Structure formats: C-alpha cells, structure tokens
Amino acid sequence: MVTARSIPLDAPLYQINxxxxxxxxxxxxxxxxxxxEGDVTDLIPEGLMVxxxxxxxxxxxxxxxxxxxxxxxxxxxxxxxxxxxxxxxLYIPYIYVTNDxxxxxxxxxxxxxxxxxxxxxxxxxxxxxxxxxxxxxxPLVKVTTSPVDRVDPILLDALLPKDAYFYSLRYLPGPPxxxxxxxxxxxxxxxxxxKDAFGDQIQFMGPGSVTYPFxxxxxxxxxxxxxxxxxxxxxxxxxRLKPGHIVNSKVTKEVEAVV
Numbered sequence: 376m377v378t379a380r381s382i383p384l385d386a387p388l389y390q391i392n393x394x395x396x397x398x399x400x401x402x403x404x405x406x407x408x409x410x411x412e413g414d415v416t417d418l419i420p421e422g423l424m425v426x427x428x429x430x431x432x433x434x435x436x437x438x439x440x441x442x443x444x445x446x447x448x449x450x451x452x453x454x455x456x457x458x459x460x461x462x463x464x465l466y467i468p469y470i471y472v473t474n475d476x477x478x479x480x481x482x483x484x485x486x487x488x489x490x491x492x493x494x495x496x497x498x499x500x501x502x503x504x505x506x507x508x509x510x511x512x513x514p515l516v517k518v519t520t521s522p523v524d525r526v527d528p529i530l531l532d533a534l535l536p537k538d539a540y541f542y543s544l545r546y547l548p549g550p551p552x553x554x555x556x557x558x559x560x561x562x563x564x565x566x567x568x569x570k571d572a573f574g575d576q577i578q579f580m581g582p583g584s585v586t587y588p589f590x591x592x593x594x595x596x597x598x599x600x601x602x603x604x605x606x607x608x609x610x611x612x613x614x615r616l617k618p619g620h621i622v623n624s625k626v627t628k629e630v631e632a633v634v
Contacts, residue, residue: 396617401440407585410602431455436505447474448494486545520607522579583607
C-alpha cells in the first residue's frame with residue numbers, strides 16, 4: 376500500500392510502498408571506514424552524540440542499478456553515533472544523488488540532506504574507485520579499494536551492528552506566518568548480499584584510501600578528515616530502505632513580516 380507520495384497530486388514524482396519501503400536491486404558499492412581527525416560534534420543534531428573518541432566516519436559510493444525510485448548513483452558520508460541508550464547507529468551529514476526522484480523522496484520523507492552531483496564507480500582495473508564530483512569537473516572525494524580478501528563479518532558487525540539505525544534531520548522551513556518543522560528521523564536498511572557461483576557473498580576488503588582532492592565551502596564533505604584508515608570494501612547487493620520513527624520533533628511558528 377502506498378502511503379508516501381509527492382506532489383503534484385495528479386502526477387506524483389515518487390510513490391513508496393509503506394510495507395516494503397524503497398527497494399533496490401543489482402547494486403554495487405565501494406566504502407571506506409576511518410577514524411575522523413578533529414571535532415565533528417557540531418554536525419550531530421540533538422538526541423545523538425558521537426559514539427567514540429576519536430569519531431568513526433564512513434564514506435559510501437553506490438551504483439543502484441535499478442530501484443523503485445529509478446536507477447541512480449549515490450554518495451553518503453556517515454558518522455558513527457549513539458543515542459541516549461548507547462545504541463550504535465550512523466548519522467548522515469552529507470549525501471548526494473544523480474536522480475531527482477531520489478533527491479526529493481530522500482529530503483521529504485527521511486530528511487536526508489540530498490543534493491545533485493556527478494558520481495561514479497570505476498571497476499575497470501584491480502583498484503575500484505568511487506568518486507564524487509560537484510560540479511562535474513571538481514573531484515571532492517575519491518574512495519579506492521583493492522578487493523583482496525573477503526570481508527570479516529566480525530569487523531563489519533562491530534562497525535555497523537545489523538539492527539543499527541540510520542539517522543537524518545528532516546528540516547522543513549515555513550513561510551512567514553507558517554510553521555517550521557525539525558525532526559530527527561531514525562530508519563533502517565536491509566541488505567541482501569549477492570553470492571558468486573561458488574556460493575560466497577560478494578563482499579571484499581583490501582588496501583585502499585579516502586581522499587579529498589579539492590575542498591569546497593558549499594559542499595564541506597572534507598569535514599570528515601581521515602585520521603586512521605580502518606577498512607575499505609567493495610560489495611554487491613539488493614537493498615530495502617524503511618522509515619522507522621521520529622526520535623524528536625520541534626515545531627516553531629514563523630513570524631509574519633510587518634509591511
């Protein structure tokens with residue numbers, strides 16, 4: 376049953392099934408996990424705190440071959456956080472996509488701060504490269520990995536427990552006389568990793584890096600400066616995204632301008 380749909384009402388940009396969420400198949404991604412150099416607590420909204428000192432960050436570049444929102448590519452920055460009960464999750468300070476449906480649904484339903492950008496994954500050599508460019512001639516992030524070993528499930532679960540929430544801040548500014556809404560949204564993803572012909576999951580790790588070739592004040596993804604690289608990985612999977620619940624909410628009335 377569809378419960379999330381957008382405007383225009385007679386031709387919505389997206390429609391999402393409430394029971395199954397947004398669904399993706401034939402996906403691949405390259406990721407880098409590292410300790411963050413410096414203080415990023417100012418990026419974390421009320422209701423969450425960084426999970427450790429130093430903080431742990433991750434960048435994720437994905438190619439969604441097909442989905443209920445259409446095919447697109449995505450770049451995400453994560454910070455490992457915890458809630459007031461010490462449950463571990465990941466907060467999203469920066470996220471970029473190549474598809475307007477994904478941009479609108481992510482911002483409107485989940486509060487994911489999506490922007491449009493040029494995103495790519497290059498698998499033409501033994502070094503897999505994910506890249507974020509905005510504009511298209513300005514490389515902001517490069518993630519590399521060499522798929523040498525299978526991913527250690529113990530390491531993966533330590534960095535991201537299976538039942539961990541993802542968090543984003545849904546901020547809806549209002550016009551004069553209207554209301555502004557700020558909501559911390561918790562949601563989950565379900566990943567089903569593809570298997571090769573031998574029955575092994577396609578999850579590889581190996582030597583790699585996360586670098587920021589250029590810095591941009593308009594897109595400050597380099598705020599997550601790399602301290603120590605913990606792991607880089609490549610994976611192939613299908614995916615489901617499901618909204619969870621509102622952690623906290625604040626509604627304020629905007630003052631009308633005096634003419």
